[in-house]
Amino acid sequence: MTRTLTILLAALPLLAALVPARAASVVPLSQGLAFTSTQHMGLISSVGSVPIADTEAVYSVTGVQADKVSFAFYLSSPEDSSARKILAKTKNRFERDVNRTDLQSAARLIITFSSDDPRLFPGQTFAGTSAAVLQALSSQGQVPFVLGVNEPDQGLGAFAGIGASLAKSTPAGGIPANIGGFMMSLGVSRHYYRGTLKRVGTAAEPFSVLLNGKRTTVPALHARGDMTFVDRTITPELWWLDDPGNPMTLKWVVSSVNCYEIVTRIDFAPPGGDASGGGGGGGGGGAAAGLTGKDCRSELSGVYFTTASAEVVEASLPALQRFAALMAQHPDWVVTVEGHTDNVGSAEYNMDLSTRRANAVREVLISQLKVPANRLLAKGYGLTRPVETNATDEGRAHNRRVEVSRSCH
Numbered sequence: 001m002t003r004t005l006t007i008l009l010a011a012l013p014l015l016a017a018l019v020p021a022r023a024a025s026v027v028p029l030s031q032g033l034a035f036t037s038t039q040h041m042g043l044i045s046s047v048g049s050v051p052i053a054d055t056e057a058v059y060s061v062t063g064v065q066a067d068k069v070s071f072a073f074y075l076s077s078p079e080d081s082s083a084r085k086i087l088a089k090t091k092n093r094f095e096r097d098v099n100r101t102d103l104q105s106a107a108r109l110i111i112t113f114s115s116d117d118p119r120l121f122p123g124q125t126f127a128g129t130s131a132a133v134l135q136a137l138s139s140q141g142q143v144p145f146v147l148g149v150n151e152p153d154q155g156l157g158a159f160a161g162i163g164a165s166l167a168k169s170t171p172a173g174g175i176p177a178n179i180g181g182f183m184m185s186l187g188v189s190r191h192y193y194r195g196t197l198k199r200v201g202t203a204a205e206p207f208s209v210l211l212n213g214k215r216t217t218v219p220a221l222h223a224r225g226d227m228t229f230v231d232r233t234i235t236p237e238l239w240w241l242d243d244p245g246n247p248m249t250l251k252w253v254v255s256s257v258n259c260y261e262i263v264t265r266i267d268f269a270p271p272g273g274d275a276s277g278g279g280g281g282g283g284g285g286g287a288a289a290g291l292t293g294k295d296c297r298s299e300l301s302g303v304y305f306t307t308a309s310a311e312v313v314e315a316s317l318p319a320l321q322r323f324a325a326l327m328a329q330h331p332d333w334v335v336t337v338e339g340h341t342d343n344v345g346s347a348e349y350n351m352d353l354s355t356r357r358a359n360a361v362r363e364v365l366i367s368q369l370k371v372p373a374n375r376l377l378a379k380g381y382g383l384t385r386p387v388e389t390n391a392t393d394e395g396r397a398h399n400r401r402v403e404v405s406r407s408c409h
Contacts, residue, residue: 025243025245025246026211026218026219026241026243027211027218027241027243027246027248027266027268028245028246028268029061029064029069029245029246029248030061030064030268030269031061031062031063031064032060032061032268032269032318033060033061033266033267033268034058034059034060034061034266034267034268034302034304034315034318035058035059035060035248035263035265035266035267036056036057036058036059036263036264036265036304036397037056037057037059037261037262037263037264038054038055038056038261038262038264038393038396038397039054039055039056039057039260039261040054040055040258040259040260040261054307054342054344054393054396054397055307056264056304056306056307056397057073057074057075057261058073058074058304058313058315059071059072059073059074059127059315060072060073060315062095066100067099067100068097068098068099068100068120069097069098069100069103070095070096070097070098071095071096071097071098071126071127072093072094072095072096072314072315073093073094073096073127074092074093074094074304074306074313074314074315075092075094075306092306092311092313093314094113094115094117095119096119096120096121096126096127097119097120098120098124098125098126099120099122102122102123102124102125102130103125103128103130103131104130104131104132105130105131105132106123106124106125106129106130106132106133107129107130107132107133107143107144107145107146108121108123108124108125108145108146108147108148108192109124109125109126109128109129109145109146109147109148109249110124110126110147110148110149110150110190111147111148111149111236111249111252111261112149112150112151113150114150114190117150124148127248127249128240128241128246128247128248128249129238129240129247129249130247131244131245131247133145133197133240133247134221134240134242134243134244134247135244137197137198137199137221137223138199138221138242141198141199142196142197142198142199142225143196143197143223144194144195144196144197145194145195145196145197145225145227146192146193146194147192147193147194147195147227147236148190148191148192148193149190149191149192149193149229149234150189150190150191151189151191152189153189155232155257191229191232192229193227193228193229193232193233193234193236194227194228194229195225195226195227195228196225196226197223197224197225197238198223198224198225199221199222199223200222200223200224200237201222204219204220204221204242205219205220205221205222205239206218206219206220207219207220207239207241207250207251208394209250209263209264209265209266209394210264210265210266210301210394210397210398211266211267212266212267212268212301212302213267213299213300213301213302215388215398218241218250219241219242219243220239220240220241220242220250220251221239221240221241221242221247222237222238222239223237223238223239223240224236224237224238234254234256234257235254235255235256236252236253236254237251237252237253237254237255238251238252238253239251239252248263249261249263250262250263251263262393262394264393264394264397264398265301265397265398267301267302267319269318269322290404291326291330291333291335291404291405291406296405296406296407296408297403297404297405297406298403298404298405299401299402299403300319300323300337300361300401300402300403300404301319301401302316302318302319302320302322303316303319303320303361303402304316305357305360305400308353309353310353310356310357310359310360311360312360312361312364316361316364317364317368320361320364320365320368320369321369323365323404324365324369324370324371327365327371327375328371333375333406334374334375334376334377334406334407335375335376335377335404335405335406336376336377336378336379336404336405336406337358337359337361337362337365337376337377337378337379337402337403337404338354338358338378338379338380338381338402338403338404338405339353339354339355339356339357339358339361339378339379339380339381339402340354340380340381340382340383340385340386340387340399340400340401340402340403341353341354341382341383341399341400342383342386342390342395342396342397342399342400343383343386343390343396343399344390344396347382347383347384350382350383351380351381351382351383352380352382353380353382354380354381354382355378355379355380356380357380357402358378358379358380358402359378361378361402362376362377362378383399386399387399387401
């Protein structure tokens with residue numbers, strides 16, 4: 001079995017060379033690409049009567065070079081946890097590089113991380129798989145694969161007890177501290193599970209995501225397989241964007257321990273990066289059509305916060321820069337920045353959070369991007385104006401949003 005696995009892995013670079021040319025990517029692997037994922041590490045939807053907040057991680061492409069692609073990702077942590085001290089040293093920001101050769105042929109991927117991980121893992125991909133893996137699943141229906149998991153020695157299931165403890169310590173009316181960064185401070189080990197992934201079905205599956213602020217369906221390749229580390233076996237399922245140019249991980253699930261991560265929002269700059277939006281949306285540029293239309297309102301996609309806080313993540317700057325350029329093109333506009341939340345936590349909690357988030361975005365536009373203060377207002381609406389159901393990860397992610405509006409009647 002080991003010999004067969006080695007031979008198949010050695011053939012992956014050849015498979016990569018055989019990947020046919022395709023049309024432009026739906027989601028180009030380009031600098032400024034950003035996406036949000038909701039993470040659940042062994043957590044259930046509630047502990048007693050207390051709901052558990054969605055923990056979000058924000059990923060962004062910070063560099064695209066001939067030999068590598070660079071990523072940054074931003075994690076959240078409980079305010080009073082030891083993880084907060086670790087994350088504070090990095091401003092919640094971690095970096096990864098992926099070699100171009102690995103983007104073509106690597107069959108190894110780590111799905112959970114530690115704070116002391118190196119920036120580069122040769123022979124592995126990050127936040128996606130390789131063109132060769134996608135091609136093997138498409139043409140042969142299976143591929144040998146190695147899945148890296150940073151987990152407690154007891155396995156991923158140990159995260160469930162952590163989540164329950166955090167939820168029980170939550171003050172009345174609030175929401176539990178999230179564990180997106182908490183796991184970074186745990187005594188975890190990196191375990192590599194090995195096995196064969198097999199394609200589920202024979203056609204691409206529709207995958208719903210917010211693409212530049214619009215609910216969109218993209219094609220996903222779904223794979224599943226039993227994978228073993230020593231005497232422990234898990235059965236992960238993975239959904240990758242069905243595009244050899246950028247087979248990003250849209251979702252992964254380990255059902256036996258209720259652990260999963262799902263991409264809910266993807267943003268990238270419009271063609272040319274201008275403030276007009278280029279007809280395709282994309283952060284601040286996409287606000288142009290809405291603010292000039294009959295409603296004079298638009299979602300400001302591409303703006304990200306750390307979970308349960310008003311901290312504007314650095315990956316938001318491209319969208320805010322485009323919006324600031326749009327404001328410069330319309331010097332007569334006075335715009336209100338509006339904050340909106342999902343329904344996790346009390347109405348009072350969410351009203352306060354949405355107000356702080358709206359003010360935080362306004363402050364970045366004023367202090368960093370030089371939009372005149374008298375042209376920007378801020379208002380929070382809390383959980384009162386949902387645009388989708390709060391019963392799903394995807395719906396709650398859309399309800400956590402920033403909108404901009406102006407008076408034009």
